[in-house]
Amino acid sequence: MHVGTSYKQRTPDGAFDAIVVGSGIGGLACAAALAKYGKKRVLVLERHYRIGGYTHAFSRRGYEWDVGVHYLGELGPRGAVRGIFDRLTDGTLRWAPLPDVYDRIVLGDRSYDYVTGARRFASKMIEYFPGETEAIGRYVTLVKQVSRAGARYFVDRALPRAVSRLAGPLLRRGYMRYATRTTREVLRELTRNEELIAVLTGQFGDYGLPPSRSSFAIHAAVASHYLGGAWYPIGGAGAIARAFAPIVEAAGGELSHSAEVAEVLVEGGRAAGVRMRDGRTFRADLVISDAGAANTFGALLPEAERPASLVKALRSATPSVGYMCLYLGFRHTDAELGLTGTNLWLYPDADHDANIARFLADPSAPLPLVYASFPSAKDPSFQERFPGRATIDLITLCPWDWVEKWKDTTWMKRGADYEALKASFSERLLEVLFARLPQLRGKVDHAELSTPLTTRHFASHPRGELYGLDHDPARYRLPLRAQTPVPGLYLTGADLVSAGVAGGLVAGVLTAGAILGVRTILDIMRR
Ligand SMILES: Cc1cc2nc3c(=O)[nH]c(=O)nc-3n(C[C@H](O)[C@H](O)[C@H](O)COP(=O)(O)OP(=O)(O)OC[C@H]3O[C@@H](n4cnc5c(N)ncnc54)[C@H](O)[C@@H]3O)c2cc1C
Structure with missing residues (x-):
């Protein structure tokens, strides 16, 4: 309908x-x-x-x-x-819960699970990083605290100007201290363990900026948003x-x-x-x-x-970075393919900042992040609506500049060189997926890649932005x-x-x- x-x-x-x-x-x-x-x-x-x-x-x-x-x-x-x-x-x-492990962070050959519930999340992290008990406890408390302060900061944006002039400083207090610092700066005060920082920022694709560029405010908002688990419509x-x-x-x-x-x-x-x-x-x-x-x-x-x-x-x-998404279709059920609703965040290693910088300077560098989502496995009504089928979305970042030269061409008729670029990224995304889920090789029935041009065409974000304005510290001013x-x-x-x-x-x-x-x-x- x-x-x-x-x-x-x-x-x-x-x-x-x-x-x-x-x-x-x-x-x-x-x-x-x-x-x-x-x-x-x-x-x-x-x-x-x-x-x-x-x-x-x-x-x-x-x-x-x-x-x-x-x-x-x-x-x-x-x-x-x-x-x-x-x-x-x-x-x-109506909402269906994702599995208990809603996000799996993969750093090269190491894998870390985000489990449902703040306390269980903290215990799981302590299991992975037994020497970091105190840092992990302080981290969970801090993301919740900063996220609560965010609620007051944003309410101020809806108040009449005259009221905001009086109440605003009080409402914004406590938040700006964190919003104007980067995620990395704040996390480095809690721990020097780079692997732990990489794991805790393993959802950075949810706001599009790596730890040394994102505001701690958005990190706290996203991290605390999911601490109690995740759902799908x-x-x-x-x-x-x-x-x-x-x-x-x-x-x-x-x-x-x-x-x-x-x-x-x-x-x-x-x-x-x-x-x-x-x-x-x-x-x-x-x-x-x-x-x-x-x-x-x-x-x-x-x-x-x-x-x-x-x-x-x-x-x-700064407008946020653009993205590519490879939409995959399979003529098999999730059960046949062994798919679950757990999101996969696939990274080449633990240095998110360096990986992004290398990729932005050289598109042939390893994909700095591949996010794999399994919509058909998350939606209990999918099999009823699309019997015998399954879907996957694979997302990676793509700056606008890489596709800008085709901006005046028409959707679906952008030319052979554009198609070649898409084919090469599709191939690379698939290889990352197959390395993790080899049973999918040879089973893809439909694959279609969107680029920032697609986003601009359909969603009107001028540079195909993934998230509107960048969530860097400057945004909060x-x-x-x-x-x-x-x-x-x-x-x-x-x-x-x-x-x-x-x-x-x-x-x-x-x-x-x-x-x-x-x-x-x-x-x-x-x-
Ligand atoms: C690939 C991707 C994955 C994401 N995954 C998640 C996720 O898992 N969980 C989550 O919580 N968030 C996710 N997000 C973020 C979330 O979807 C967005 O932040 C949010 O939906 C944005 O909502 P919005 O109301 O700001 O605007 P938008 O959804 O951007 O809508 C703006 C609308 O305005 C229309 N418009 C613009 N100009 C005009 C005009 N001149 N005339 C008429 N209409 C116009 C556009 O066509 C568009 O439909 C994801 C985003 C992307 C891109």
Whole structure:
């Protein structure tokens, strides 16, 4: 079942209280919160032919793959993220737990398991590193503490400016101390054991930056997010948009896909609606952008209306690295192939920073990270929906510069040299997978590689960014707020909070709270 209607077939009509540009999780959560808690009639406009942004799923030749949803944390019965999803979707989304070992970190020939539960995680790490008991204990306490401080820091981004001027310093205190330092700096204060640091940062692909470049804030957020284990949406990633849409529609709203917004209309200094790529306009007093900070302030706002200081600050921010994903299909079940839902993080060795630097300088250097996810094994409904089949996603990093020269070519017709580049990376990704799971050799039925050009084409991230703005220490000093300097225009999505489905979800709630009042945030996020 597809969500929403095509803009090409039906023009949304009637009066809308709010327009949301982009249907990523931030846009969907904000639209649902405005509809459910503010009785607002919301129009969601999505450029892609599927609703969902990075949470959409796509099908090909009898297979289905997720794009940006491989696992989420805090979804147990009392989990914070579970509570938000349940309140915004009336509890219709269902979640399947990943195996007890949700992540396996492989450093060359050594393998380390992340097990479910903070205490069990710590014990397992102590088993691997018996001399590091104290460091591991302090680490687990610290990531939880910094992540809690993050909640206060981000709520400040939704407060009215006047309130934030007073309360902000208090709310941000405690967080900035860690947010403005790198993961490596903070971890080196806990331990000098490089193997342990490599294992503890083994999920760095979840935020795209190695330990010496990432902010400790994002490391703490991701690490603590998964300490209680991981889950996957039953019905695949597409179930997320299917759960949000009826909430928006019940309040008279609409979700329109294949609907590209060209510009935010600004009249008398305030947002007044949007102009579409085809010239049509839709009016509303509230415009919410889930299209990312770079798109919102650098492209969607008319040049004369762009807030100069924010644009300048964003110019100095680094966009996150791009990625390649090899989508694999098998005409065998997971059981036949011996696949489970445990994610594999495959690294050549323990020096993540050096591996990334070498690869970025020389694409023929060993792949610095390969993330293998097994969507069909994670989703208990997959066999019902796609009998006798299995899927795998293999992801590695790919900077935009490597594909930029083909940016003006057409999707699926980019030329032989582009296809050759893709074929060579596909081959290399497969070899890494086969080295770990040799039983898969000779069994691949479908393989299709996406590059940053694909991401730009489908998700509109200008440089095919994996995670919007980089999660380096500088990001946490950016003056980003839900209420932008243009009255009536709001920002939501990962750039407001952080990458990740949970980051986007929380951003959606914060933006709705900035519009409806802080009470809404408390109502939706209460534990
Ligand atoms: C490969 C990959 C794997 C990931 N794995 C995980 C994971 O396992 N767990 C996890 O928690 N997170 C994961 N993430 C991160 C997570 O998916 C994203 O951070 C999050 O979904 C981003 O949500 P968002 O609302 O910010 O925006 P997006 O999902 O980026 O959506 C923005 C939407 O805006 C639309 N848009 C842009 N411009 C316009 C316009 N002019 N008009 C109309 N529409 C427009 C775009 O088409 C897009 O659909 C992954 C991401 C990627 C890329």
